[in-house]
Amino acid sequence: MAGIYLHIPFCKQACYYCDFHFSTNLQRKHELVQALAQELVLRKEYLGNDVINTIYFGGGTPSLLSEDELQLIMDTIYKNFRVNPQTEITLEANPDDLSISHLSKLRAAGINRLSIGIQSFDDQVLKFLNRAHDSRAATACVEEARQAGFNNISIDLIYAIPDQDNALWKQNIQRALHLHPEHISSYSLTIEDKTVFGRWAAAGKLKITEDETTATQLEILVAELEDAGFAQYEVSNFSKPDFESKHNSSYWKQEQYLGIGPSAHSYNERSRQYNINNNHRYIESIRRNIIPFTLEELTAEDKINDFLLTTLRTQWGADLKKLKTLYGYDLIFDHRAYIDSLLERKFATLENNVLVLTKAGRLLADKIASDLFLIQ
Incomplete structure (x- = not known):
C-alpha cells in the first residue's frame, strides 16, 4: 500500500x-x-x-x-x-x-x-x-x-x-x-x-x-x-x-508515500527525499524535467528510531517482535530497566511483545521515544 x-x-x-x-x-x-x-x-x-x-x-x-x-x-x-x-x-x-x-x-x-x-x-x-x-x-x-x-x-x-x-x-x-x-x-x-x-x-x-x-x-x-x-x-x-x-x-505505520510539490517529502523504506522549498526554483526545475530534491539514505539506526518515534505515538504501539524481525534490534534487551520503569509508573503497557503508551505516557511520547533511540 x-x-x-x-x-x-x-x-x-x-x-x-x-x-x-x-x-x-x-x-x-x-x-x-x-x-x-x-x-x-x-x-x-x-x-x-x-x-x-x-x-x-x-x-x-x-x-x-x-x-x-x-x-x-x-x-x-x-x-x-x-x-x-x-x-x-x-x-x-x-x-x-x-x-x-x-x-x-x-x-x-x-x-x-x-x-x-x-x-x-x-x-x-x-x-x-x-x-x-x-x-x-x-x-x-x-x-x-x-x-x-x-x-x-x-x-x-x-x-x-x-x-x-x-x-x-x-x-x-x-x-x-x-x-x-x-x-x-x-x-x-x-x-x-x-x-x-x-x-x-x-x-x-x-x-x-x-x-x-x-x-x-x-x-x-x-x-x-x-x-x-x-x-x-x-x-x-x-x-x-x-x-x-x-x-x-x-x-505512522512506515508505509511508503510520494510527496509532490515544493517542500514535499517522500519515503520508500530505504530513503527520504525532500523537495526544494522555493516555488520559482521548483517550477523552473520541473520544466527542465529535473526534480529538485535532497536525498537522505536511511541507516539501520535511522529506521529503528523512526519506527519508535512513529509507532509509540499511536494506540497500536510499537510491535517489538516486528522491530526485531525488520531490523534485528531487541529493544527489551537494550532498555529493560527503562521499560520496566515505564510499566511501573503506568506510562506504558507491554502485552504480546507490543509496547503501548498509556494516556499519561502519550503526554510524554516524544520524550519516551527519544530516550529509547539508538544513538548515532
Missing part, C-alpha cells in the same frame, strides 16, 4: 503561527499546478507497482485550487498510478473557501474527505491567530459540507493559546462536537522562530503558555472527546470508529 501527498503552497494570508512553506502571491498558482502534474509523471516509478490507497492535498491551502486545477492533478494521478477504487482522498480546506458551489465541485472531482482548519470558534482567538474566517463561517462550512454530501469530515483545533483558559478551551471542544465531525486533530500552539509569533516572542511581546497548562488542556481534550465516543488513536488525532485518517496512519 502507498500514498500520495501533494503540497499546495499558497494561502490568502499568513497565519501568525505557521512555519510551513507557502506564498500569499497567487500569480503563479496555475504554473505550479502544471508543475505538480509534471512531477507526478516524472516520478510515477517511485512507488513501484504499489496500489495507491490514499491521496492527500495539503498546504498551504489546497481549497484555493480551481475545479480545473484540481481535475488536472486527479486525472494525472489516475493515468499514471494504480489507484484503489476505495482510495481515501483528503483535501485540507479553510472555512472561508467552502461555499456550497465549491464543495459540490470538490465532491465531483473525487474528494471524499475534508480536513477543515477551523482552529478555534472564538472570534478574538481567530483574529489573534490572523485567520481569514470567523466563528460563523467555521460553523456554516461544516453544515454546508454535509449538504454537499461529505460524510467524512475532520476539524483542526489549536490549544495552549495565550490567555485561553480551560473553560474557554472546553467551550471550543463542545462547539466542535456539536457539529458531529468524524475526526478531530488538535495541536498545541508551537512558537516557531521564523513566524510572526516567533518574532513577537523574541521581542518579549508574546506570552508563552506554560507547559503545565498545555498538558492540562490536552488532558481535557482527551477526556471530552472520549466521553463523546472518540478514540485517541494518535497523540494529536481522535476519531469515531473506522474514521481514522488512513493517510496519516500510513506515516
Whole structure:
C-alpha cells in the first residue's frame, strides 16, 4: 500500500503561527499546478507497482485550487498510478473557501474527505491567530459540507493559546462536537522562530503558555472527546470508529508515500527525499524535467528510531517482535530497566511483545521515544 501527498503552497494570508512553506502571491498558482502534474509523471516509478490507497492535498491551502486545477492533478494521478477504487482522498480546506458551489465541485472531482482548519470558534482567538474566517463561517462550512454530501469530515483545533483558559478551551471542544465531525486533530500552539509569533516572542511581546497548562488542556481534550465516543488513536488525532485518517496512519505505520510539490517529502523504506522549498526554483526545475530534491539514505539506526518515534505515538504501539524481525534490534534487551520503569509508573503497557503508551505516557511520547533511540 502507498500514498500520495501533494503540497499546495499558497494561502490568502499568513497565519501568525505557521512555519510551513507557502506564498500569499497567487500569480503563479496555475504554473505550479502544471508543475505538480509534471512531477507526478516524472516520478510515477517511485512507488513501484504499489496500489495507491490514499491521496492527500495539503498546504498551504489546497481549497484555493480551481475545479480545473484540481481535475488536472486527479486525472494525472489516475493515468499514471494504480489507484484503489476505495482510495481515501483528503483535501485540507479553510472555512472561508467552502461555499456550497465549491464543495459540490470538490465532491465531483473525487474528494471524499475534508480536513477543515477551523482552529478555534472564538472570534478574538481567530483574529489573534490572523485567520481569514470567523466563528460563523467555521460553523456554516461544516453544515454546508454535509449538504454537499461529505460524510467524512475532520476539524483542526489549536490549544495552549495565550490567555485561553480551560473553560474557554472546553467551550471550543463542545462547539466542535456539536457539529458531529468524524475526526478531530488538535495541536498545541508551537512558537516557531521564523513566524510572526516567533518574532513577537523574541521581542518579549508574546506570552508563552506554560507547559503545565498545555498538558492540562490536552488532558481535557482527551477526556471530552472520549466521553463523546472518540478514540485517541494518535497523540494529536481522535476519531469515531473506522474514521481514522488512513493517510496519516500510513506515516505512522512506515508505509511508503510520494510527496509532490515544493517542500514535499517522500519515503520508500530505504530513503527520504525532500523537495526544494522555493516555488520559482521548483517550477523552473520541473520544466527542465529535473526534480529538485535532497536525498537522505536511511541507516539501520535511522529506521529503528523512526519506527519508535512513529509507532509509540499511536494506540497500536510499537510491535517489538516486528522491530526485531525488520531490523534485528531487541529493544527489551537494550532498555529493560527503562521499560520496566515505564510499566511501573503506568506510562506504558507491554502485552504480546507490543509496547503501548498509556494516556499519561502519550503526554510524554516524544520524550519516551527519544530516550529509547539508538544513538548515532
